[in-house]
Amino acid sequence: MRWLRTFGEVVRSGLTIEETRLEPLLALRTAAGVALVVGPALWLVSPAFAASAALGAFSAGTATFQRTWRPRKVIALGAGAGLALSTFVGYLAAGRLATFLPLLAVWAFAAGMAWALGSTAGIVAATTVGSMLVTVTLPTSVGLALEHAGVIALGGVAQAVLILLFPIRRWGAHRDALADALAAVADYARRLQDDPAAPFDPEPLMTARDAATVTPSQARTRPPVLHGPRGLAERIVPVVAALADPDVGAPAEGPGRDRVRELLNAAADVLDAAARSIRRGTSTEVPPRSADVLSLNGQGEVLEGHARQAAEELVKLLAETLEVAGGVGAHEKAPASSRPASAQFLVRPTLFRLLPVVVRAVRRELRRDSPVFRHAVRLAAVAPLGYLIASPLPVGHGYWAPIASVMVMRPDFHRTYARAVGRLAGTLAGVALATGMVRALGPDAQVFGALAVVSAALSYTLLRTGYAYSQCFTAAYVVFLLGMGGHAWEQTVPERVVLTLLGGALAMLAYVVFPAWETPRLTSRLADWFAANGRYAAAVLRGYAEPTREHRADMRGALLASREARAAWQEAYDQARQEPVRPRGLTSREAEEAQEALKGFDRATMLMESHLLGADSRPAPEVERFAEALEANTAQAAEDMREHRNPDWGRVAEVLDTWEGAAGDRSPVLRRGAELQKKALDNLATAVSRTPLERDVGSAREEQRVRAALASEGDGSTPARGGG
Numbered sequence: 112m113r114w115l116r117t118f119g120e121v122v123r124s125g126l127t128i129e130e131t132r133l134e135p136l137l138a139l140r141t142a143a144g145v146a147l148v149v150g151p152a153l154w155l156v157s158p159a160f161a162a163s164a165a166l167g168a169f170s171a172g173t174a175t176f177q178r179t180w181r182p183r184k185v186i187a188l189g190a191g192a193g194l195a196l197s198t199f200v201g202y203l204a205a206g207r208l209a210t211f212l213p214l215l216a217v218w219a220f221a222a223g224m225a226w227a228l229g230s231t232a233g234i235v236a237a238t239t240v241g242s243m244l245v246t247v248t249l250p251t252s253v254g255l256a257l258e259h260a261g262v263i264a265l266g267g268v269a270q271a272v273l274i275l276l277f278p279i280r281r282w283g284a285h286r287d288a289l290a291d292a293l294a295a296v297a298d299y300a301r302r303l304q305d306d307p308a309a310p311f312d313p314e315p316l317m318t319a320r321d322a323a324t325v326t327p328s329q330a331r332t333r334p335p336v337l338h339g340p341r342g343l344a345e346r347i348v349p350v351v352a353a354l355a356d357p358d359v360g361a362p363a364e365g366p367g368r369d370r371v372r373e374l375l376n377a378a379a380d381v382l383d384a385a386a387r388s389i390r391r392g393t394s395t396e397v398p399p400r401s402a403d404v405l406s407l408n409g410q411g412e413v414l415e416g417h418a419r420q421a422a423e424e425l426v427k428l429l430a431e432t433l434e435v436a437g438g439v440g441a442h443e444k445a446p447a448s449s450r451p452a453s454a455q456f457l458v459r460p461t462l463f464r465l466l467p468v469v470v471r472a473v474r475r476e477l478r479r480d481s482p483v484f485r486h487a488v489r490l491a492a493v494a495p496l497g498y499l500i501a502s503p504l505p506v507g508h509g510y511w512a513p514i515a516s517v518m519v520m521r522p523d524f525h526r527t528y529a530r531a532v533g534r535l536a537g538t539l540a541g542v543a544l545a546t547g548m549v550r551a552l553g554p555d556a557q558v559f560g561a562l563a564v565v566s567a568a569l570s571y572t573l574l575r576t577g578y579a580y581s582q583c584f585t586a587a588y589v590v591f592l593l594g595m596g597g598h599a600w601e602q603t604v605p606e607r608v609v610l611t612l613l614g615g616a617l618a619m620l621a622y623v624v625f626p627a628w629e630t631p632r633l634t635s636r637l638a639d640w641f642a643a644n645g646r647y648a649a650a651v652l653r654g655y656a657e658p659t660r661e662h663r664a665d666m667r668g669a670l671l672a673s674r675e676a677r678a679a680w681q682e683a684y685d686q687a688r689q690e691p692v693r694p695r696g697l698t699s700r701e702a703e704e705a706q707e708a709l710k711g712f713d714r715a716t717m718l719m720e721s722h723l724l725g726a727d728s729r730p731a732p733e734v735e736r737f738a739e740a741l742e743a744n745t746a747q748a749a750e751d752m753r754e755h756r757n758p759d760w761g762r763v764a765e766v767l768d769t770w771e772g773a774a775g776d777r778s779p780v781l782r783r784g785a786e787l788q789k790k791a792l793d794n795l796a797t798a799v800s801r802t803p804l805e806r807d808v809g810s811a812r813e814e815q816r817v818r819a820a821l822a823s824e825g826d827g828s829t830p831a832r833g834g835g
Contacts, residue, residue, distance in 0.1 A: 117691040121525065125532030131575045136279050141172035142568030144270040149560050152262070158556045158595045163259050165592055166245060167194050167266025169567055170238045175270060176574050177231040180285065180322050182329070184271035185462065186231070191267015193239045199260035201243035203253070212495045218243060219494040219517065223487025226522055227476040228469060233522075240494060240517045244510040285337055288322035290390035291315045293432075296344050296351075297382035300375045303355035307363075310710045311348055311717075313674045314681075316341070320671075324457035336389055339435040347382070347428050349721035351375060352714065354421040358787070359718055359780045361418040370413050374422055377404035381429045385436035395436050405429065417722065417780060482627035486522040489621040493520065497617050506606040508593075515614025520621070523629070525689040527622050530578050531615035537582025538611045541566075544583070545590035546604050559595035563588050629686040634696035634799075636676075636683040637705055638749040641795070643669070643676035644709060645745025648716045648788060652738035654723050655781055666720070673713070680706070696755060697799070704798035708791050715787035722780040733770075737785060740766040744792075757800040760792050 148168040152161035174190035175183045197218060204210040222240050226233035242263065280286075295315035302309040319341045325333060354371055357363035361371040380401040388395040405426050407419075414422050460468055476483040497513030519530040545566070552558055566588035573580045586607065629636075650666040684702060687694075697705070740762040748758035767789055770782065 114691045117689065118528070120689060121528040122532050124525065125529035126536060126577070126579050128577050128580065129575065133572055133576070134279075135572055137176070138568050138571035138574075140273050140277055140279060141175060141270065141571050142564055144168050144172055144266070144273050145567045146564040147269045147273070148262075148266050149564060153556060153560050153595070158560075160262065161560065162592045162595060164262045164266060165563065166198075166242060167191050167263030168269055169266070169588065170194055170242065171267035171270045172567070172571065173574070174231075174235045174238065175274070176571060177234055178284065179229075179231045180324065180459070182274075184274040186235070187267050187270035187274060189267075189462075190235050190238065191264045191270070193235065194242045194267065195260040195264035197239035197243040198245075198263050199256050202256040202259065208499075212498065215240075215243060215498065216491045216495050220487045220491035222517075223490040224473050224476065224483060226483045226486060227472040237490075237517050237520075240490070241514045244494070244498065244514050244517075282334055282337065285322045285333075286389055286392070288315075288319045289337060289341055290386040292319035292341060292344050293382045293386040293389070293436075296347055297379040297386065299348065300351045300379040300382065303351060304372045304375050307355040307357055307360075308711075308714065310714065311352070314678060316345060316348075317674055317678060319344070320457065324459045326459050326461050328461075329459075330456045336392075336436060340385060340389065340432055343428055343432045343435070344382075347378070347425065347432075349717045350421055350425045350428065351378060353718050353721035353780070354418060354425060356718055358783050359417055359722070360421055361414060366413045367418060371418070371422075373404045374425065377401035378425060378429055381405070381433060385432050388436045395433055397433065421721065480632075482522040482629075485625055485627040486520065489625055490517060490520060492625075493517070493617050493621045497614055500617075501610055501613065506609065508606055509610065511607060511610035512614040512617070515611045516618040516621075519615060520618045522627060523686050524622055524626065524691075525686060528619055531618050533577065533579035534582050535611055535615050537579040538586040539608060540579075541583040541586025541588075542590060542604050542607050545587035545594075549590065549594050554594070556595045559591045563591035563595065566591060628690055628692050629683040630690050630692050631695045633683060633687055633694075633702055634755070635753055636680045637697065637702070637709075637799075638752040640673070640676040640680040641709060641752065642746055642749035643673040644712055644716070645742055645749070647673040648712070648719075648745070649738040649742035651716055651720050651723065652734050652741065652781075655719075656734040656738060658723070663723075677709075677713075701798050705795055708794035708798055711794065712788055712791035715784045715791060718787070719781055719784035734781065737763075737766045737770065741788070748792075752799055755801065758792075758796050760789065760796065763789060763792065 145165060145168040148164040149161050152164040171187045171190040171194065175187050177186070179186055200214065200218075201211070204214045219240050222233070222236035225236035292315040295312065299309065299311045323337070323341055354360045355375060357368075361367040377400075381397050384395050384397045387393070407414075407422055407426055412419070478484060493516045494513045497516050498510065501509030501512035515534060519527060519534050521527045521530065545562075548562065549559070566584045570581050570584035570588060573584065590604065590607070647666070647669040650662065650669040654662045654666050656662075684706065687702075688699065694702075744758075744760050744763045748760070751758045767785060770785070
């Protein structure tokens with residue numbers, strides 16, 4: 112994609128309406144938090160003081176809408192505290208550029224590095240940079256600075272108190288994550304009816320696992336329905352895949368295939384019913400026909416062998432899912448000893464124990480090629496630069512320019528540019544709307560305060576439908592606040608538009624000057640995913656070779672690592688497709704073919720896992736040879752891919768050719784899975800291998816780069832870097 116085409120995609124993305132479920136009650140409660148702070152401040156103190164109070168309440172409320180698994184009140188309190196701290200130190204240094212600009216740069220860099228902890232931490236940290244830039248009323252003493260910081264923190268406290276007093280859908284995000292995972296498995300079962308080789312996207316299961324990771328205090332209050340279905344969904348995925356596969360399950364045609372389609376459709380109905388029950392907190396209702404289909408006790412049952420085993424396992428897992436998802440009865444009445452204890456749930460560190468986790472996460476990203484580090488450097492440069500450029504301009508509120516830059520900048524190219532477009536479009540629409548109302552109503556602080564609260568409610572309501580549409584009412588909210596403070600609209604409206612345009616342009620330019628393109632890193636991301644897949648496949652094979660609990664634990668760890676590597680690849684691949692730079696190492700077609708090959712390899716491993724032997728089964732030590740060969744070949748091939756060398760599967764092919772005897776005879780699924788893995792490896796080699804001509808061209812280009820580097824070192828200069 113080139114710049115013109117890419118910019119067209121950016122504009123469409125920035126103005127797209129995202130289909131999502133609106134949450135007006137949450138928006139109303141959060142807007143009430145803004146009103147709870149603005150109203151008394153406006154009545155008891157002054158409009159300028161109320162505007163300061165509104166900053167904390169609005170920003171803390173926005174933070175609670177970010178996707179996070181920690182309690183919302185904790186997020187509100189944390190956001191309020193961060194806003195108060197940044198406001199206080201900003202006010203102390205705001206009198207002189209010599210002190211304020213270095214502080215702003217350091218604070219912006221730290222806010223950028225907060226993305227190492229996730230998007231929620233990064234977004235909340237960015238709002239603290241904005242609060243440091245906003246000087247609604249410049250205090251003349253440390254006492255007044257503390258007072259303003261306290262008022263801003265009070266906004267976060269107000270939001271937390273409302274969340275505590277008026278809980279709406281407690282554990283709602285966790286319920287949605289688990290329901291989405293069950294619904295994804297249901298969709299997978301339906302797709303398998305027509306395409307037995309359909310791929311499964313594990314992202315919903317990864318999200319559900321993240322949501323299931325709780326602190327000890329959360330574990331004590333977590334609803335029982337959230338305890339078990341995720342693990343059952345994990346176990347159902349390989350079972351339905353094995354049942355549908357014509358090589359290891361039912362035949363491709365005939366009565367057996369028709370029976371499998373019925374079972375898959377019934378399983379999807381049961382999983383959808385369980386998902387609805389968990390999402391809404393209601394009883395589970397399964398269609399009677401689906402329950403009848405899942406009965407395997409009839410005399411006319413046509414499935415046999417491995418297909419019959421998979422069907423029986425599926426019915427058992429679905430019954431357990433229904434029992435847990437029902438939410439009432441035996442599960443809730445189970446004794447406390449049977450419920451998850453501290454060693455039985457996924458542990459998330461408490462806030463007091465989070466510091467070492469933060470330090471490790473930030474340290475991992477402190478390298479030049481890290482997108483998070485580059486984002487932090489861009490923030491640290493753009494925030495002071497925008498402040499310096501806007502301050503001498505003949506306009507007030509020059510801080511709007513750097514705020515616009517900070518709030519639209521993201522670690523990747525596409526979201527940064529899309530948000531810049533969305534912010535400008537939303538600002539134009541919101542300013543026009545608010546200006547018309549200000550002109551029609553005339554100066555009235557109380558009316559403007561009420562309109563600001565209404566605008567905040569609408570901004571919260573549309574927060575997840577698209578940045579441009581939420582920003583429209585955020586811009587109106589700011590205009591009403593300034594009008595409440597006595598600022599004339601003839602002055603504020605043009606300033607807001609011009610400075611937003613300037614800030615967006617700076618954000619876009621910063622990414623061009625110091626980019627973090629994912630396109631050059633695609634080969635490395637693919638190699639990481641492939642190496643993780645190889646370790647997962649070897650762990651499954653060792654589970655056959657020696658079926659012990661330790662090997663099962665190793666297999667589980669390898670599976671999770673494989674999913675993380677796949678998610679990293681998918682994110683990089685999606686970003687690379689939206690970048691205006693030339694492919695390096697992998698073309699778009701090669702990347703797509705390699706991705707499909709690795710999905711096939713992963714599916715073959717999943718089929719083998721579905722028929723894994725029990726702990727009391729006879730070991731198969733001869734399988735260890737294939738596991739060692741596969742792990743060694745995939746690890747070496749991953750290094751070859753990073754170095755742009757063609758991968759080789761000689762050791763795997765040799766072991767597979769000599770694989771005879773008990774292992775193959777005893778487990779046809781295992782032998783067939785190994786053949787499917789070898790086929791997927793061949794497809795991967797075809798996708799990433801280069802011809803002799805391509806290797807010669809690549810070597811010539813590398814030699815030219817080395818000569819240029821040596822020449823530049825000789826004359827004391829540094830070679831130009833292309834594309835970051």
